[in-house]
Amino acid sequence: MLDKVSVQEYMAQVGIEARAASRVLAASTTGVKNAALQAMARALDANRDLLARENEKDLAAGRENGLDAALLDRLALTPKTIDGMIEGLRQVAALPDPCGEITDLSFRPSGIQVGKMRVPLGVVGIIYESRPNVTIDAASLCLKSGNAAILRGGKEAIHSNRAIAQCIEQGLADAGLPLGCVQVVQTTDRAAVGAMITMPEYVDVIVPRGGKGLIERISSDAKVPVIKHLDGICHVYIDAKADLEKAFNIALNAKTHRYGVCNAMETLLVDESVATAILPRLASAYKEKGVELRGCDKTCALIDAKLATRDDWATEYLAPVLAIRVVASLEAAMDHIAQYSSQHTESIVTEDYTRGRRFLTEVDSSSVMINASTRFADGFEYGLGAEIGISTDKIHARGPVGLEGLTSQKWIVLGDGQIRD
Amino acid sequence: MLDKVSVQEYMAQVGIEARAASRVLAASTTGVKNAALQAMARALDANRDLLARENEKDLAAGRENGLDAALLDRLALTPKTIDGMIEGLRQVAALPDPCGEITDLSFRPSGIQVGKMRVPLGVVGIIYESRPNVTIDAASLCLKSGNAAILRGGKEAIHSNRAIAQCIEQGLADAGLPLGCVQVVQTTDRAAVGAMITMPEYVDVIVPRGGKGLIERISSDAKVPVIKHLDGICHVYIDAKADLEKAFNIALNAKTHRYGVCNAMETLLVDESVATAILPRLASAYKEKGVELRGCDKTCALIDAKLATRDDWATEYLAPVLAIRVVASLEAAMDHIAQYSSQHTESIVTEDYTRGRRFLTEVDSSSVMINASTRFADGFEYGLGAEIGISTDKIHARGPVGLEGLTSQKWIVLGDGQIRD
Numbered sequence: 001m002l003d004k005v006s007v008q009e010y011m012a013q014v015g016i017e018a019r020a021a022s023r024v025l026a027a028s029t030t031g032v033k034n035a036a037l038q039a040m041a042r043a044l045d046a047n048r049d050l051l052a053r054e055n056e057k058d059l060a061a062g063r064e065n066g067l068d069a070a071l072l073d074r075l076a077l078t079p080k081t082i083d084g085m086i087e088g089l090r091q092v093a094a095l096p097d098p099c100g101e102i103t104d105l106s107f108r109p110s111g112i113q114v115g116k117m118r119v120p121l122g123v124v125g126i127i128y129e130s131r132p133n134v135t136i137d138a139a140s141l142c143l144k145s146g147n148a149a150i151l152r153g154g155k156e157a158i159h160s161n162r163a164i165a166q167c168i169e170q171g172l173a174d175a176g177l178p179l180g181c182v183q184v185v186q187t188t189d190r191a192a193v194g195a196m197i198t199m200p201e202y203v204d205v206i207v208p209r210g211g212k213g214l215i216e217r218i219s220s221d222a223k224v225p226v227i228k229h230l231d232g233i234c235h236v237y238i239d240a241k242a243d244l245e246k247a248f249n250i251a252l253n254a255k256t257h258r259y260g261v262c263n264a265m266e267t268l269l270v271d272e273s274v275a276t277a278i279l280p281r282l283a284s285a286y287k288e289k290g291v292e293l294r295g296c297d298k299t300c301a302l303i304d305a306k307l308a309t310r311d312d313w314a315t316e317y318l319a320p321v322l323a324i325r326v327v328a329s330l331e332a333a334m335d336h337i338a339q340y341s342s343q344h345t346e347s348i349v350t351e352d353y354t355r356g357r358r359f360l361t362e363v364d365s366s367s368v369m370i371n372a373s374t375r376f377a378d379g380f381e382y383g384l385g386a387e388i389g390i391s392t393d394k395i396h397a398r399g400p401v402g403l404e405g406l407t408s409q410k411w412i413v414l415g416d417g418q419i420r421d
Numbered sequence: 422m423l424d425k426v427s428v429q430e431y432m433a434q435v436g437i438e439a440r441a442a443s444r445v446l447a448a449s450t451t452g453v454k455n456a457a458l459q460a461m462a463r464a465l466d467a468n469r470d471l472l473a474r475e476n477e478k479d480l481a482a483g484r485e486n487g488l489d490a491a492l493l494d495r496l497a498l499t500p501k502t503i504d505g506m507i508e509g510l511r512q513v514a515a516l517p518d519p520c521g522e523i524t525d526l527s528f529r530p531s532g533i534q535v536g537k538m539r540v541p542l543g544v545v546g547i548i549y550e551s552r553p554n555v556t557i558d559a560a561s562l563c564l565k566s567g568n569a570a571i572l573r574g575g576k577e578a579i580h581s582n583r584a585i586a587q588c589i590e591q592g593l594a595d596a597g598l599p600l601g602c603v604q605v606v607q608t609t610d611r612a613a614v615g616a617m618i619t620m621p622e623y624v625d626v627i628v629p630r631g632g633k634g635l636i637e638r639i640s641s642d643a644k645v646p647v648i649k650h651l652d653g654i655c656h657v658y659i660d661a662k663a664d665l666e667k668a669f670n671i672a673l674n675a676k677t678h679r680y681g682v683c684n685a686m687e688t689l690l691v692d693e694s695v696a697t698a699i700l701p702r703l704a705s706a707y708k709e710k711g712v713e714l715r716g717c718d719k720t721c722a723l724i725d726a727k728l729a730t731r732d733d734w735a736t737e738y739l740a741p742v743l744a745i746r747v748v749a750s751l752e753a754a755m756d757h758i759a760q761y762s763s764q765h766t767e768s769i770v771t772e773d774y775t776r777g778r779r780f781l782t783e784v785d786s787s788s789v790m791i792n793a794s795t796r797f798a799d800g801f802e803y804g805l806g807a808e809i810g811i812s813t814d815k816i817h818a819r820g821p822v823g824l825e826g827l828t829s830q831k832w833i834v835l836g837d838g839q840i841r842d
Contacts, residue, residue: 108803108804112802205815369533370836398830411820419678
């Protein structure tokens with residue numbers, strides 16, 4: 001293991017190479033980028049034995065260190081996981097290249113023509129947990145969007161990630177791209193993360209993926225912009241004018257389709273005029289699925305539920321637990337959302353035009369829906385073709401972040417010799 | 422003056438009011454926002470005496486404290502400055518409202534319809550120097566873009582800013598908007614800035630306007646995203662295939678139209694094949710304007726110039742000084758730009774299609790131009806109608822920032838009861 005000064009120096013060297021490679025990548029054609037992605041897919045396929053062998057080292061160490069079953073499961077590179085990585089690379093190769101797109105080009109009174117060109121951000125640093133498949137995921141999205149990538153996975157996956165890095169390098173070399181285009185950090189020293197998030201001269205944006213604690217720590221210490229995902233405290237509001245059949249299906253799906261995901265509903269808001277009609281039916285459906293219910297006093301008067309505390313409104317359960325609150329109006333629902341939501345995803349169920357339009361306009365979350373399950377808040381469902389994460393930030397990328405979220409726009413000006421008067 | 426704890430508490434209160442007002446503002450119609458802007462304009466017009474009286478207090482204190490003539494000039498609220506502020510409010514009222522615009526709405530295979538809606542950022546904090554007219558400028562752009570504003574001007578302008586704040590409040594009240602929509606910080610304590618940039622719960626983005634030192638300090642200490650402008654080290658490259666008449670006009674205009682502005686050219690790059698043809702003629706034009714020339718050795722062999730040091734390539738002169746370097750090729754010019762540019766604005770002068778296209782694609786600056794003066798990098802020249810500043814950041818807003826740069830986009834989903842399978 002390197003000492004702290006050496007880690008700083010090593011990361012600076014990684015940064016310098018990434019910065020240089022980012023210029024080459026920004027000037028590379030879509031064809032070259034796709035060729036690298038395809039070559040990486042072939043290299044993964046050709047190195048299945050190596051990947052399995054190196055992954056087994058990580059798994060053995062993980063078992064020895066008492067990693068729990070879920071973590072070991074995410075660490076494992078099974079033949080199916082490797083198939084998925086190969087398929088993912090081919091899918092990203094098939095996506096349209098966002099770079100170079102010119103929009104809004106129009107003439108100004110001065111005679112210059114002004115527009116915007118979509119361009120890579122430059123160098124993207126990704127910090128993630130011990131899931132080696134994320135290494136390929138992140139590499140492919142950065143490469144396709146024209147960004148050099150610095151990838152720092154969890155230390156438990158270091159052998160797997162180094163083996164994957166060899167396949168990535170082979171792909172880059174095959175396509176004639178510098179190896180600095182995608183670098184997997186070779187040290188497991190935590191100081192590497194500290195260095196990476198404080199070198200704005202080499203890194204343009206950091207995307208941390210992992211637990212809330214990690215993300216908060218990174219955001220707080222970073223000297224580089226961070227695209228981040230914090231909580232997903234998502235709401236469904238069943239309006240007075242809801243179609244109760246739609247409401248039932250959406251409220252059930254938003255909670256029970258998957259529990260441990262950020263776009264699952266955590267609090268159900270029900271207009272008091274329809275609470276009696278919908279809550280008992282929903283309650284028995286939730287009970288059948290094993291969902292624990294915690295409700296306001298009005299809810300508890302209608303169904304069998306534990307009395308919710310203020311903490312329940314502010315909690316992302318990520319579990320078969322649901323908070324339910326009966327509200328007096330659309331305004332009360334929006335007030336509750338403004339106070340407790342993490343501004344991730346909220347949905348209204350209503351047939352009323354004006355209320356639907358108000359909810360859509362006034363609720364300040366990264367996804368706002370009418371008559372749809374919050375579970376649709378996802379890059380694939382939105383048609384992005386891929387997703388590096390879901391941002392709960394307001395500036396730059398908001399909601400699901402695909403290739404476009406890893407790009408920016410510069411202004412371009414076409415003239416015939418114009419000068420300012 | 423308040424003590425430090427009180428300043429924290431005061432700023433938190435300002436933040437709470439801004440956050441609450443931002444919800445009202447986000448739900449307000451374009452008509453209401455415009456009515457407030459028009460009412461502010463009327464209030465300024467009706468309070469010219471008050472403004473002059475309060476401004477005189479600032480000017481007297483400034484003279485007493487030995488402020489230099491340029492600072493006093495920027496501090497002064499002359500009848501003409503007030504006319505400009507009134508006219509500015511009316512112009513912003515006349516601009517299209519960016520909020521609510523829905524784009525890219527399309528159906529997905531699941532049956533949901535997905536698109537994006539442009540929305541305010543929420544609460545914008547603006548920190549600026551002792552130029553009271555900026556108070557109105559910033560207030561109008563934030564209000565029109567649906568953002569609550571917290572405005573912190575330089576302490577030398579406090580009396581003027583308080584008087585302007587009265588006019589702003591009158592305008593808000595006339596339109597029925599909460600006073601929290603635009604708040605001028607009432608204390609001159611520097612701790613107010615420290616508080617403002619570290620309360621992400623109340624402030625969504627900070628826009629600092631001022632000297633580089635101030636902006637670097639704010640960026641480094643902020644816990645809130647910062648849209649910032651650092652250097653403007655802008656380049657013009659005269660290519661081998663340049664039309665030398667255009668090159669002459671652009672190189673002269675980019676340097677001498679105004680000296681103290683961020684989009685002025687600071688370094689001229691000239692292809693060696695045209696250096697003999699263009700440099701002597703340019704040199705005498707610059708001499709006539711009193712511009713000091715500092716050149717590389719090849720430049721000094723052709724014209725009378727001081728030998729440039731490495732520092733010259735990295736300096737934003739903001740003065741009648743120009744660095745000139747003769748380069749061997751387009752690649753050498755782009756290498757120089759990649760190394761020394763502040764990524765603000767660069768222009769190539771060329772008649773060559775392929776080289777122009779390469780420069781446009783490969784140069785990574787917020788504005789990249791062909792055959793136009795760098796002085797065009799400006800919100801008004803680009804047709805934004807207004808400008809809160811020019812961003813040298815890569816994420817979110819890049820280059821001139823108008824109303825759109827003060828907004829974000831949320832995802833909207835329209836469904837008929839769709840759930841995830």
